Each structure stands twice: as C-alpha cells, then as structure tokens.
Amino acid sequence: MRDQLFGGRYQLVRELGKGGMGEVWEARDETLGRSVAVKVISLLAGGGSHGDQARARFLREARITARLQHPNVVTIHDLGEASTEGDRVPFLVMELIRGEGLDARLRRGAVTLRDAARWGAQISDALADAHDAGITHRDIKPSNIFIAPSGIVKVLDFGIARAADPDATADPLTQTGFIVGTPSYMAPEQARGLPEPASDLYALGCLLFEMITGQLPFQAADTVGYLAAHLTQDPPTPSAVRPGIPAAWDDLVLTLLHKAPHQRYPNAAALSRALRQLVHTPESPAGAATLPATKADIPVAPEPGEYLLATSIGAEGTVRLWDPATGRPVSQPLTGHTGTVFRMAFSPDGRFLATGSMDTTVRLWETATGQLVGEPLTGHTDTVEDVAFSPDGRLLATGSLDSTVRLWDPATGQPVGDPLTGHAGHVLRVAFSPDGRLLATGSRDWTVRLWDPATGHPVGSPLVGHTNNVWANVFSSDGALLITHDEDNTVLLWDPAAGQPVGQPWTGPINGAMGVVSSPDSLSLVVSITGGEDSTVRLWDPTTRQPFGQPLHTHTSAPLYLALSPRISHRTR
Template identity: 30%
Template sequence: TGPANRPGAPVERAESAEGEVPHRTPRRVGRFAIERRLGGGAMGVVYLAWQDHPRRQVALKLMRPDRFNPAMLRRFEVEAQLLGRLQHPGIARIYDAGTCDVGEGATPYVAMEYVAGVTLATWAQSHAEPRAILSMLARVADAVEHAHRKGVIHRDLKPANIVVDPDDAPRILDFGVSRAVDDDPTRRRQTAAGEFVGTLPYMSPEQIAGDPDALDTRSDVYALGVIAYELLAGRLPHDLDSTTLAEAVRLVTQDDPAPLGRLVPALRGDVETIVGKALAKEPDRRYQSAADLAADIRRWLDDEPILARPQTTGETLLRLARRNKALVAVSAASLIAVVLFAVGMAAKAVEASGQRDRAVEAERVSERRRLAAEAEAAIARSVSEFLSNMLVSADPEQSLGESLTVRDVVDAAAAGVDGAFPGQPSVESSVRGTLGATYRGLGLFEKAEHQLEQAARLATSAFGPDDPRTIAANRVLGMVLTDQGRFDEAESLLFDAVQRLEAQAPQDEPALILARSDLARLRTEQGRLDEAAEMFRTTADDATRVLGPDDPATLTALHNLATTKRIQGDYEGAEELTRTVLEARRRTLGPDHPQTLYSGNALAAVLQRRGKIDEAEPLYRDTLAARCRILGTDHPSTNTVRQNLATLLIENGRLGEAEPLVLEVLQSCRRSLGPRHPRTLMALNMHAYLLEDLGQLEEAERAYRDAVELASTIFDASAPEWYPPQSNLASLLQRLGRLDEASDRFSELVAKAQANLPENQLYRCVIENNAGDCLRQAGRLDEAAPLLEGSLARFEAVLGADHPRTVKARTRLEALRAAERGEGG
C-alpha cells in the first residue's frame, strides 16, 4: 500500500511491536459471543461478536486492564454514558460499555455498531480527486462536530478509525480513548501530565505535550488537518517512521510541514490555506470548531470565498524571530514586538476584507481566487525574504560586532527598499507599510509618514483606491498624522476610509469596524470625548458580535473606551473595563504578550488616579520587569511604564526614589532614539518637572528651556506635543515671581493654541486656564476672566464636573471672583 494507506505508528512505541493485549481470544464476554478477531492496538483488541439481546453483530473492543486503575475505571463508566449519547449517521453507534472479567480482573469493554466497509485511506486510493476527498472530509467533520457538541473529544482520529461503507458514507469508529469536553479537573488529572493517548502522527502539539488541561476540541480539528494533508498529498505532514520518540515530538511541536501546494501544485491557494489553518501549531490559530472547518471546505467546493487566510506578515515576523534567536539581537526582538503590536491591527482589516466578497459568476470565481491567492502568496514570500534578511543584519557577526539599535535595523531595511522590487508595486507597498508601522511604533512619525505615503501611493497604483489594501494603507497613514497632531489631514484620510468601506462592505465588516475605531481615536485627540466614547462603545459592540469577545480588535476597542473614560474622569468605569480587558488578554494572549503588558500599565494608571497606590505601584513594577525582560530595557514601551512609575512616586513625595527612574528614562531615550526624538522631549520635560519639585529651580529652568528648544525643532504649534514644555516653563516663571515674563509667554501660547488646536482639545484648555491664573495673579483681572470662565466651561463639558482638572479650574475662577471683590491678591 502507498503512503496514504499507512495508518501511523501508535504512540506507545516502547511496547512490543504490535502493542496488543497478550492473552487468548475469549469465547464469550458477558452478553456477547466472540466470533473472530478484527484487529488490535496498544489500547486493546477489537472482536467481531454477536449480542444476545437484541440479536445483532457488534464490534466489541476489550481494553487492556493494565491501563486502568480503579479511579480510571470509575471515570470510564461515566464517559461510557457520554458515548451512548452520540447519535449521528457519521458515527458508529455505541450500544453498550462497561467492565467484565475475562480472567484478568476488571476489563473495560465497548460494544459498538459493526460497520462493513473500507478504511478512509483505502477509499481515497480509488477517489483521488481533491473535490471528492474534501467532500468526504467535510462529512467526517460534521460527525466530529456532533461528538463535540455532545461533550466528547475523540483524541485518536485517523484514517484507520474512519470506515467508508458501501454507500460511500463515512463512519467514525473507536471513541474508546475519547474524553469529555467538560471533564472536571479532578478527573482530568487522572490522565497524567506527559502521558500520550492517541496515534503520534495525528496528534496535536498540545496533545503530545501531555497536558490534559490544554486539550480541547481543537485537537481533533488538528487531526482532521493531518488526515486531509495525508489523503491529498499521499504522505503525512511529518515523516516519523525512522525518528526517535523525542525527535518525533520535536518535529510535530516545532517544525512546519511542507506547504501542501509545494507537494501538489494544483492545491495552491484555498485548499493549501484550509489545510494549513487546521494544522496550525497554536490552537487559537486553527479553525475553532470542526463545523468551521467543514463550512470552509464547502465554501471551496461551492466556489465561494473561504474565511481562512494565509499567514500574515506579523506572524511571519514572529516565526522568523523564533527561528533566528541565536542571530537576532535584542534590538531586532524589540522590532518584532513593535511590528506585532503596530502592524497587527492595521493588517487585520486587509486580512478580513475578503471574507464577505461573493462571486457573481461561478465559473470564473475559482480561477480568479486561485490567481489572487498565488499573487498574495508571492507577495508574502517576497516580504518574508526581505524581512528575514533585515533580521539577519542584526547578527553581531554580520555587523562586525557593532551594537545595533532598533532604529539602526529599521533604517537599514528602509534604505534597502529603494530599487529592491522593480515592477512589483504590491510587494513594495507591503514592505513599506510594515516599515511605516514599525517607525510609528518607535515614535519616528516623520519616517513613518514617508514610508506610509509611498505604501498608499503604490497600493493605489497596484490595486486602485477602493481596494481594502489601499484603504488600510491610508488608514495607518491617517493614524500617523493623528499622532503628529495634524488632525485635519488625518480626518480626511480616516473619514474617507470609513466612507469607502461603508459603500462596499456590510456594516459588520471587520475592516469597517477597525476603521471606525481609528476615527474614534481621532475624536479623542480632538477633545470630542463624548463622541469618541460613543463610537468606541459601538465599535466594541460590533466587534464582539462579529469577531467575538476575545478578538484583538474587540479588546482594543474596549481598551480605547476605557482610556476615554479615564480621560473623562470616570475612573470607576475605566477601572472596571480595563480589568476586563487585562483578564481577557492574559487568558488569550498570555501574561507576557505586549498587549497584555499594555493593559497592565493602563490599569495601574487608572488605579493611580483613584488613589489606590498600594495596588498601582506593584502593578507598575511587575509590568516594568516584564517589559524589560520581553522588550528590552530601552524599548519605548518599557520607558513609558518606567515614566509612569516615576510620576506615581513624585506625586506621593518620594522624589528620591523617582529621580533615578527619571534619569534612566532620559538616558535610555537619548541612547536608543537619539537626542531629537519626541520621547526624548517627554523625558527631558519630566526631568525638569522633577527638578522643580526638588526645589532646584535654576536647574529646572535650564532644563525647561532645553525642552522648549527641542520641542521647537521637532514640532510646530500645530502639534499638541509642542505645548507642554512651553506651558511648564511659563508656570515656573510664575512660581519664581517673574509675572510679566510669565504672562507674556502665556499670552503667546494662548494665541497659538487658539489658532492651531480644536476648542475642546485638552492642551488648549489647560493652557488657557494656566494663562488665566497667571494673569489673575498679575492683577490683570479683565484679561484673566474670559480665559478662566471659558476653560472651566469646556472642562465641565469634556471631563465632567468632578474631574480634578475641573475642580482646580473652578477653584481658580473662585479666586478671581474674590479678587474682583477685593478679597484677595
């Protein structure tokens, strides 16, 4: 027989060659008269038998008694009841199950329907056409889904356990090693950690790991993927015949099989994608149910677009990082984290955009999609190769021992793009989009803008203005413009993205949900917080309904809604929502994922605002330690949480503890990002603030003036980031009693803010309020009044009456009224 007919070696390979029960065939087992032996394996032997009442032929499986202790026997009896609930035409019925004594003590048995026919592998040899094989597999998946819905996982799906009867109907056999889906932990632990149950070539990575807590229905989905691969390619995904057990485990858990389309070129595109998704190492990347797998197979059979998609650029980067750990320096690892965080959400819209596209002409759609899939695969290969070379450039041997920063690696990659992809605008657009998103994650907004502008231009040239890839490129560009405070330009791009998607996609299209989320974030930056909160709330509801409650897009929308609540002063609501997002990210992404750490930092910030310092401080410190470990000590996100921890210490009078943190942030930013970077500006401004609190006012003034000079070289007055150091310097001059100088500075700042920032933008409100207070102190009450009155009204409208900034603004206005009555100075 050929490779497709090889059933695969059982896991228990340390046993005898056959691994069978070492006893004679019994004549009778309870109500069953044994006729002959049908086969056997490591778990037991199957006999053809006759049941007395009712009179019928059965397949009787006797388990190996040495595999069962008393506790496991009790568990077997419970699970036998579950097996009896399986009533599906694709599953051989379980008639009876229990224990008997055949001279070797209590022996579990299962009596099941006897199905005449051939194994699935034998059937496939005479039905080699992929459509026939996949149609059969969809029916098998239907039966598996029924078992899952009844609470049973098979755990040993393979061609030898699937019989095709004379009517070409598949029947799944042998649920004797199955496990209850809702198995409680005490019973689940009876399958000891590290114990193998199943047949190795068909076992999922988590099943091989031997952790019963990690095993769920998606393990059976993986086995279906192995079966599909084997029947279509004529070989198993991994050749395990000549390997040791340890090497076999390594291959299955770590190495990707050859793409199906490489072995069978006719299967490139959708079929390769479907099988590849079922075979994903990580359960979260597989089809989440056998029903989902069956549905995508039928979409392909019906010449409809499938819902699976090839591996993304972000996933490619992650795998490259994993495979080049010895070569990739810390800076490159940081780059990967930035790419995954910054690119993931932008790429999501592109990945999901084709999900609802329906073909008009059935005879053309298959070919069109095949060509499109091949084109996308070619793009992915080119991008992967380019990025792989970029990562290898971080190898200390390749760089002659030089210490490379993240920016060095990205700059080198960016320099290599020009001329690298002649006649391939789609590939160049994808590479530049990735680089632009990475620059954005590093805070290098001008470089990000340059790359993203070209990515959008190339996408427009290659795909047209309405293509989802073009829209996605413009969306990310719009977010970079938002980062720079160029709100009018950002509004044009982001609103246009929403309009184009609304015109061509259903209202629950994932790409549209993401575009609306980006527009909501712009509203936050514009100070339109009520509008932003409502948009984030709607986006989160839509994402929950369409993508699921734990989808990254859903959690991002909820995170942004929580941030808006915090800005508005709804600290209680922000805390509750941030805790929800943090718990979901810990559960779905793990405790050390960058987005999980992002939520940890956000929760600590909310707790700090609520005065829960004893809870906020350790959370900051834990997040800081994790970011240092995962992202590196100089990563921008590491410095963000370090800066937040320093702020907490400063606010609580622990200036001595805060000072080394503040200096570390400043030195790190200068070292990793350079002296003229927005994050370096923030660190310098914070250092000046600390010096002021320490009473070192002359040093603080010099530091503020350095920050003002740096801000003017990076930004102009149209950017919100230009204002904080200017306002802080003016406030220090006010504190020093130099009121004329301070008032003049504030007046200039107010004029610029009113000319460049939206009316409700928070920096503008703060500057007008600070200026009004300075003018009040200088005795210029008529000039102070409109500034204090107007800023208070806007604080109340944007932040609410009880927000600390609103309360402070109200106190300042009351001081003005007292001065007008002659009651104060």
C-alpha cells in the first residue's frame, strides 16, 4: 500500500506498526502539508462475518475516540474509506506521535519512580476524561501507551472501549459478557465479562507494578492461568519484588489491585492526584513517603501556611503576601518600586520573591522578612512585564516592553548571555518548563515562542492561535501542557512538543477576568476575578475545574496581579 493516496489527500509513506485490528502508516497530508498517522483495517481481516465485525469495530473506534479531546489521548483528525485491492477499506487519520511505545521501553527494564508517577498521572488524566464521557478503555497495557520525547504520554486504541450508554450497550460487539482485553492486565470483574471504569484502574495498577518492578504482578503460562490469578490470587507488594520501593508506592499499587472495584481509587482523577504527589518520592527504603488516603473525589484544598500568594494592585508599586487557605494577608506590604509591579515570581524554595516593574527594574525580596535583597537588577529599557525563576533557581528570566527577554543569575544579580530577541511586539510573559529545558514567552504579536535557555536559541516555530495579546503562559506540572491566556479573556492549552493546541478554549466570567498562575513547583491554577468595586479572586484546578482554597476579597476594583509560591509544608490526606 506504500505511496497509495487515501481520501484524495493522505499519501502513505511507511508502515509504522500492525495489530490485531489494523495497520498504522505514516502518511503525508497533501492538503495541509503535514505528517499524520493513518490506521486502516488489516487486509488479513478477510471477508465474511469476521471481516464485517472487524470493520464494525474499527468504525466504532473512530466514533468513540473522536469524542475525546484531551492532550493525553491521541487526536483524531479525519475518517474515511478508500479503495484497496478491490475492497472499500475504512481509515482513520490521527496525529503522528514521535517517540516509542511503553512496551518497547519496558523491554529495557523497570523505569524510575519519577517517570512511573509522571506517566501514570498522565494516563490517569486521559482515563478521567474518557470515563467522564462514558467511555471505558478496557485494554490499558504497554503497547497502548506511547511516550513522546518530551515526556508527554498518549493513550492509544480506544477501539475496544465500551461506551456506557444505552445505544452503545445495544451493540453486540460491546454487550456485557463479551470479554475483551489483555489477560495479563485484566481486572477480575472484566474477566467475568462485567467491565467498568474501575477496571481501567486495575489494569493501570498492573502496568504501574510492571513499570516500577520490571515484571507483572502475576506470572502465568497462558490466558486461563492469568485470569485465574486475577480472580483468586493476592498480588505481592512491589517492594517485595524490587527492594527499596517506598511504602507509598506499595500502598498505591495494592489499592489499585483490590479484587473489589469499590476498594480501588474512587476515580481516575483521584489516582492522578495521588501519583503527582509521588513524582518527587525518592527511591529509598520503605516508609520514606506517605500516600493520600483514598477518599471520595474532592477539590484540592490547601492548608494554612502551605502556600503564599503575592498580589500587586494597580499603580501603587506595592506587593502583599497572602495565605490562600485563609484568604488573609501574612505580612506588611513590600514597598520600594516607583512604578506598577505587573508580575512576580517565587523562587523554587519559596525563600525569595522577584518583582518586575514599570520603573524598568527587577527586585528580589525575602519572603520571611519582606526585606529587599541586594540591588535592583537593571538592563531593560522599558517596563518589566514578567519574571520567572528556572526550576533549579539558578536563572531568572524577565520579559519587557522593550521586546526582549533577559536571563539573570539571581545570586549575583548579573545578566547571563545576550538578550533573547525575535518577538515582533512587547514581551508580556515568560515561563520555564518543569525540567528547565524550555522557556516560553508570550507577546503582543499574538504568538508564543519556545526557547532553549541554555543556548538562547528558539525551539520550533512560534505557537499561533491567539487572536490578541498573550497575557499569560505557564506549564503544567508534568510539562505536557502549556497554558496560555490572552487579552480576549481566553485560556488555550497547548502540546509544547507538537506545537499544537489541544482541547477547547476556556473563557472567563462575563463580569470579570480569567488568567493562569503557576507555582515554582509547577502547580498550575486558573484564576477568575469577579469585577466590580470589591473584586474577588478565585483559584481553580484546571484539570478538575474545581475550586482551590478560599476566595480572596481584595477590596479593590483596581487591576490585580498574582504569583503563587511553591508548597511550603507537606500535606498528607
């Protein structure tokens, strides 16, 4: 089929893989001039009832998967049929993902606990979105997980998913009792022909066990052996297989591998939060970390003293520090700038706050005392619109109305390298990725640019999609998303590796404003500000769209600017 043109626009280039249902090809979209992946029914499916079922299953995959719009689910671009060797063959056009399957990665052995937590959280996010849409995947396994070079995870092949609605369950291909899945990852209830969303969590538990130990929780010689083990045997603790795994990981995995679905995590969103708390868990002896209890799904709620929020109001040039858990200020105002402070950033350890001002300077403050540290940083020739610390705290990036970005050593107050130039308008926002390898900048030229802070060189092409000035850009905690906000009060989500938008825009309240804010440890929150004489600031978790903490009543109608500290005290639930 090489070089064949599908749908009059997709020219097949090379075969990427083959599975029980279809073949996947890299193709060239001749209309848009981009590379895509095209999945077609395997020509080995044949005709007759077997071929008809394979065709029906393929078409159902297209309809179900196309309903999902999530950065961790492969994006469906198009669906059609083509004539191949006398047959009408349906095909699915998907985004082309560079990287490798998790199955290939696991053939090299166990992964680090950090990678297992990061990747597992992204898989959980994809499942949460699917479950909310009434879709159960039913075949979570390494070959259905793809890892891009950026660390972004994509969940593939919802082709055997069960849509939990009356119309879908009427489909003979998805009726209860029809067992579909991979035996070595199959939940007990799914083995009995009764899959449910919790079955995906069980399969993910098997996958996480394999990721951190290098082997599956159960060993068997055949399908019957695997199904019997899932139904009757207790799994070992991961630390019994691989010494040194913390107790928190044992608890999480064994919770997922409960025989009873209701004893697992209440949903995929709760599992995602638990995994993200384990991202920084060291590979140390058992007992080194704690795990949040498996309570019902609740909004993230900070505790008093856990975070600081910095605000700057209007043209005062004054900064205040708040506790978002109580909504109360915690110090006297920080004064010293002679112009409006537009943006602020906490250092990764929360000890310092950097502020940029209309007076063209950048200042550093001790958060514990509110005292100024050293001399102001000077070099910009116009208003400093934004400041950001690198994740290791060794660099400070600043963006200015002079259309440049500067890098500084915050310990010495000296510039690092030459200014970064390329934007055709004022630079309004700067943000580092969680691993420090990317710097994102937003501008009045309506674009977002990515840079390598080590070299000062641009990475890829500008991200184009906003229709007004880009007022904010922050990365998600795993670096899989870049969240940007423009003057039209719209929040966009981007895949920084692909340079493409994902999902739907998020628009602000009618009587107020929308924005985004991120802490140095990459907790990203959406901010809504109700307008009027007594503005109220509300923080939201962008993943769950649930409130974070209590509202802040600022008692002002003047413009408000925000910064969020890293977590100061460890919370256990």
